[in-house]
Amino acid sequence: MGDAPLLEVERLTTVFDVGGRALPAVDQVSFTVGAGETLGLVGESGSGKSVTALSILRLVQPPGRIASGRIRFRGRDLVALREREMRALRGADISLVFQEPMTALNPVFTIGSQLEETLAVHGRATGHAARRQAVDLLGAVRMPDPARRLDEYPHQLSGGLRQRALIAMALACRPALVIADEPTTALDVTVQAEILDLLREMKARFGLSLLLITHDLGVIAETADRVAVMYAGRLVEQAPVRALFHDPKHPYTRALLASVPDDRPGTPLRAIRGAVPSLGALPPGCAFAPRCPDRFEPCDRLPPGETRVGEGRAVRCYLHGDAVEPAAAVPGAR
Amino acid sequence: MPLVEVRHLVKEFASGQGLLRRGAVVRAVDDVSFDIEEGETFGLVGESGSGKTTTGRCLLRLVEPTSGEVRFRGRDLLALSAAEMRRVRREMQIVFQDPYSSLNPRMRAGAIVEEPLVIHRMGAGPARRRRVAELFELVGLDPALASRYPHEFSGGQRQRIGLARALALEPSLVIADEPVSSLDVSVQAQVVNLLMDLQQRLQLTYLFIAHDLRLVRHICSRVAVMYRGRIVELAATAAIFDAPQHPYTRALLSAIPVLDPDAPRARLVLDETAVDRSRPLREVAAGHWAAI
Numbered sequence: 001m002g003d004a005p006l007l008e009v010e011r012l013t014t015v016f017d018v019g020g021r022a023l024p025a026v027d028q029v030s031f032t033v034g035a036g037e038t039l040g041l042v043g044e045s046g047s048g049k050s051v052t053a054l055s056i057l058r059l060v061q062p063p064g065r066i067a068s069g070r071i072r073f074r075g076r077d078l079v080a081l082r083e084r085e086m087r088a089l090r091g092a093d094i095s096l097v098f099q100e101p102m103t104a105l106n107p108v109f110t111i112g113s114q115l116e117e118t119l120a121v122h123g124r125a126t127g128h129a130a131r132r133q134a135v136d137l138l139g140a141v142r143m144p145d146p147a148r149r150l151d152e153y154p155h156q157l158s159g160g161l162r163q164r165a166l167i168a169m170a171l172a173c174r175p176a177l178v179i180a181d182e183p184t185t186a187l188d189v190t191v192q193a194e195i196l197d198l199l200r201e202m203k204a205r206f207g208l209s210l211l212l213i214t215h216d217l218g219v220i221a222e223t224a225d226r227v228a229v230m231y232a233g234r235l236v237e238q239a240p241v242r243a244l245f246h247d248p249k250h251p252y253t254r255a256l257l258a259s260v261p262d263d264r265p266g267t268p269l270r271a272i273r274g275a276v277p278s279l280g281a282l283p284p285g286c287a288f289a290p291r292c293p294d295r296f297e298p299c300d301r302l303p304p305g306e307t308r309v310g311e312g313r314a315v316r317c318y319l320h321g322d323a324v325e326p327a328a329a330v331p332g333a334r
Numbered sequence: 335m336p337l338v339e340v341r342h343l344v345k346e347f348a349s350g351q352g353l354l355r356r357g358a359v360v361r362a363v364d365d366v367s368f369d370i371e372e373g374e375t376f377g378l379v380g381e382s383g384s385g386k387t388t389t390g391r392c393l394l395r396l397v398e399p400t401s402g403e404v405r406f407r408g409r410d411l412l413a414l415s416a417a418e419m420r421r422v423r424r425e426m427q428i429v430f431q432d433p434y435s436s437l438n439p440r441m442r443a444g445a446i447v448e449e450p451l452v453i454h455r456m457g458a459g460p461a462r463r464r465r466v467a468e469l470f471e472l473v474g475l476d477p478a479l480a481s482r483y484p485h486e487f488s489g490g491q492r493q494r495i496g497l498a499r500a501l502a503l504e505p506s507l508v509i510a511d512e513p514v515s516s517l518d519v520s521v522q523a524q525v526v527n528l529l530m531d532l533q534q535r536l537q538l539t540y541l542f543i544a545h546d547l548r549l550v551r552h553i554c555s556r557v558a559v560m561y562r563g564r565i566v567e568l569a570a571t572a573a574i575f576d577a578p579q580h581p582y583t584r585a586l587l588s589a590i591p592v593l594d595p596d597a598p599r600a601r602l603v604l605d606e607t608a609v610d611r612s613r614p615l616r617e618v619a620a621g622h623w624a625a626i
């Protein structure tokens with residue numbers, strides 16, 4: 001495989017068939033995650049982050065479906081795998097950490113039995129060996145008093161400890177890639193900081209790759225190596241983390257960074273006017289056009305395509321190039 | 335005289351663990367005292383479950399305090415009859431976190447904004463409709479949208495409707511409980527600007543409950559930090575952020591993610607066992623109180 005990235009997502013389009021239309025929640029999205037790398041996927045509510053994550057794991061439920069594109073993991077195209085092969089891969093090679101640990105953990109089983117179950121299902125260990133490994137895993141995620149926690153139920157743990165248990169479960173089979181979908185959104189700032197530290201530590205210790213999904217630019221700045229910015233189902237900018245924060249190229253990225261409260265208390269914030277368009281009512285051209293301060297005449301015609309703008313950087317905006325990308329032709333759309 | 339004076343406020347809830355733990359109580363708010371000056375934005379921050387929302391609701395008697403005093407313009411609110419309280423409540427309004435569930439889905443936006451005027455029998459007919467249109471304009475909404483239902487608005491617009499409703503009775507105090515945290519990031523700044531603008535135009539006083547500390551720093555004049563039902567630090571915003579005294583405040587501030595990948599991370603972890611909850615606030619510098 002040589003230097004090929006661990007995960008390559010190529011022109012992924014995932015649609016929801018609603019009211020006779022195929023609404024593109026994820027529209028021709030391409031990105032890679034390298035071995036040992038953290039890619040931060042940032043975007044606001046409804047931009048398509050979770051649907052991207054679910055697509056990679058092939059967990060999108062009807063009326064949603066992957067309409068086109070490729071998802072290569074270690075060179076294998078996941079879109080073409082049989083469900084049985086996909087099941088073997090989930091949790092073992094790629095695992096998922098959700099936003100809300102309470103819904104991801106089964107309330108009627110102890111933390112220990114859920115960890116042991118995960119190990120058993122993937123043929124890692126059973127019986128006493130599984131129990132020993134479960135204690136080790138809880139220790140690794142810094143669960144205080146791991147042996148005792150094993151026999152506790154999810155509701156007996158605080159939000160932060162539950163998220164630790166979930167991370168332990170995600171790490172149980174030593175996956176190569178962990179997808180963390182808003183892993184700290186439901187947590188207090190102080191607990192969030194601890195969990196982010198933990199993810200960084202786990203990444204270094206187990207040589208993981210991480211796809212970290214969040215709407216919080218601060219979390220991205222602290223955790224990601226590279227960043228992909230999503231808006232209305234499309235990736236509008238990709239860049240190494242420093243480049244993104246020091247020299248954002250896309251008007252949406254710029255506006256988002258500028259709208260954060262800064263050091264001038266009491267002054268008006270630089271707000272972005274308008275609101276995110278809904279999928280059913282996307283403008284014909286650039287999806288950000290109705291809110292863009294830099295909009296000019298090509299912007300309203302067709303969606304811009306991707307333009308390379310330096311080392312490891314790409315942006316979809318006519319300010320940076322005249323590449324055009326018509327909306328995905330969706331097979332099976334009615 | 336401060337607009338609001340809170341003294342030794344306590345709120346206990348019966349713990350909801352069913353039959354087994356009958357009689358157990360949770361002290362959600364535990365001996366909390368503070369003043370809110372007219373025209374200021376007083377921030378209330380702290381971890382989840384520390385008692386911020388309960389404190390805000392006690393001020394309006396939306397939950398009945400267990401003990402303590404709440405004075406509004408010098409009047410003891412806890413001594414008021416229900417009818418008197420209703421009259422005072424005109425001056426004190428609350429804006430909720432969730433613009434989705436806090437508006438009645440079966441009422442048109444105009445009726446939602448008009449409802450407090452109807453309840454308090456203020457104006458009638460065309461005059462009242464004019465007032466509703468005025469309120470729409472005040473919060474930056476087109477009055478022509480008054481006939482639409484909540485689901486036809488975006489989150490930011492719904493929060494504006496909630497605000498227009500809260501302002502209908504011309505309150506002097508607005509309790510804003512996480513007013514922007516459920517909004518899209520790109521829309522939060524619009525609503526924050528609106529809150530600041532309305533404060534100037536209408537001389538409003540805000541109790542601003544939030545967990546976004548960057549935002550608190552931007553708009554609050556003073557801040558109280560709550561930890562497990564108690565205020566552990568209270569000071570002018572700059573003093574809290576530049577010279578935090580209590581270990582919880584320090585841990586909290588050090589945990590704010592910085593928008594700069596190169597910023598050094600100097601995380602302070604709170605040793606919870608080292609926090610003595612019984613320690614009272616003392617004035618460590620002029621106007622700067624800390625329970626250390």
Ligand SMILES: Nc1ncnc2c1ncn2[C@@H]1O[C@H](COP(=O)(O)OP(=O)(O)OP(=O)(O)O)[C@@H](O)[C@H]1O
Nearest residue numbers: 016025044045046047048049050051052063215279
């Ligand atoms: N079951 C569904 N039916 C129809 N549309 C859906 C469904 N699930 C998701 N969508 C749409 O897909 C789009 C992307 O949703 P997604 O959950 O990926 O957003 P997100 O970026 O994860 O947002 P958030 O930050 O709120 O989690 C949204 O516009 C959403 O309305």
Ligand SMILES: Nc1ncnc2c1ncn2[C@@H]1O[C@H](COP(=O)(O)OP(=O)(O)OP(=O)(O)O)[C@@H](O)[C@H]1O
Nearest residue numbers: 347348350360362381382383384385386387388389
């Ligand atoms: N109606 C109620 N019955 C029982 N307990 C309650 C009730 N309301 C609040 N509590 C408890 O009181 C404590 C304080 O809750 P409160 O909602 O005031 O916290 P908060 O600081 O606003 O938290 P958050 O940041 O999560 O909104 C919590 O332990 C909570 O579980």
Ligand code: SF4
Nearest residue numbers: 286289292299317318
């Ligand atoms: S393509 Fe046009 S409208 Fe879209 S972000 Fe670039 S300048 Fe703005």
Ligand SMILES: [Mg+2]
Nearest residue numbers: 049050051181
């Ligand atoms: Mg999501």
Ligand SMILES: [Mg+2]
Nearest residue numbers: 386387388511
């Ligand atoms: Mg609250």
